[in-house]
Amino acid sequence: MSAPRARVVRRPVHGVLLLDKPLGLSSNNALQKAKWLLRAEKAGHTGTLDPLATGVLPLCFGAATKFSQLQLDADKTYEAVAVLGLRTRTGDAEGEVVERRPVGDITLERLEAVRRAFTGPIRQVPPMHSALKKDGKALYEYARAGEDVERAPRDVVIHELHIEPGAVSDEGQPTLRIRARVSKGTYIRTLGEDIGAALGCGAHLSALRRVATGHFEVGQCVTLEALEALPEAERAERLLPAESLLPGHERVTLADEDAGRFLAGMRRRGGWPDLPAVAVFASAPSTLLGTAHVRAGELIPGRLLSPIEIQQIRTQKP
Structure with a gap:
C-alpha cells in the first residue's frame, strides 16, 4: 500500500505568475499545478488556452485576482x-x-x-x-x-x-x-x-x-518544469506584483490618513486632472491599495485591496 500523500498547507500568496503553458495541458490544470507548487490559497487564470495551444498564460494569485479582467480584455x-x-x-x-x-x-x-x-x-x-x-x-x-x-x-x-x-x-x-x-x-x-x-x-x-x-510577452514566462525545479522558497520570487496588471493606469500616492480613508471606500479630494484609470498606492511603504478614477478633482475608489491583503503583501515582499 502506498503512503498517503502529504497534505499541502496553503498560504496567502499575492501576485502574477507568467506561465508558458505546455502542450496537452488545460489552462485549469496548469493553474492547479502552479497553485500547488506555490501552496497558494487563491488563484485564477486570465483566459483559457486550448490544451493543444502553448504560450503566455498569466496566473493571478490572491489580491491580483481582483484585476484579472484587465488581461481578459487585453489584445x-x-x-x-x-x-x-x-x-x-x-x-x-x-x-x-x-x-x-x-x-x-x-x-x-x-x-x-x-x-x-x-x-x-x-x-x-x-x-x-x-x-x-x-x-x-x-x-x-x-x-x-x-x-x-x-x-x-x-x-x-x-x-x-x-x-x-x-x-x-x-x-x-x-x-x-x-x-x-x-x-x-x-x-x-x-x-x-x-x-x-x-x-x-x-x-x-x-x-x-x-x-x-497585453504587455506580457512569452520571453518573460516560466515553465512548470522550471518552477518545480526551483527550491520552494524561491518560487514566489517569480511572481510579479499585482500592479503589473495595471500598465495603463496613472499612479497616485496617498499619505497614511488619506490612504486609510480611501481603503474605507471614501473619495479623496486633490489637485489631480480627470483620469479614467488610476492605480492608488500608500506612501510608506509603497503598496498598491487599489484602482480608482478621478473626476472633478475627486479620487473615486474602484477595486480595493483589503487591509489584510495589504499587510500580507508587505510581509511577502523580499
Missing part, C-alpha cells in the same frame, strides 16, 4: 501553423479529417489579398468546439453529442496579420505560418479555417502558440 498575439487542403471537425489537429481538397498554387499575391481581407474589423462564427455557452451549456458539449447548434457571428478585430508559406506538413500538405495580434474573443482556429476557405482549399491548425497578452 493577444498568436503564432500558428495552418495545414492547407485538410479540414478537421475541430479546426485543429485533434479532430478527424472531414474534407480533403486540392490546394492549387498559393502565390504571395493571393496571400497578400487574403491578409488584407482579414485585417481590421471582421465577423467570426464561434466554433462548435469552444467553451462558449448556449442555454447554459458549453458548445463543445453539444459538439461531443454530435449536435450542431446555431451560433451568432461575433465582431472582432484583427489588428495585425502576417501570413507566409511554411514547411510541408507530416501529411505532405503545404502549410502557412500565421502571426496575428487580435482583440479579445477572437478564435484563431476559426481564423485559420476562414483563411483556408478564402484560398479555396480549407485548412486546420496544427500548432498554436500565444506569444503575448
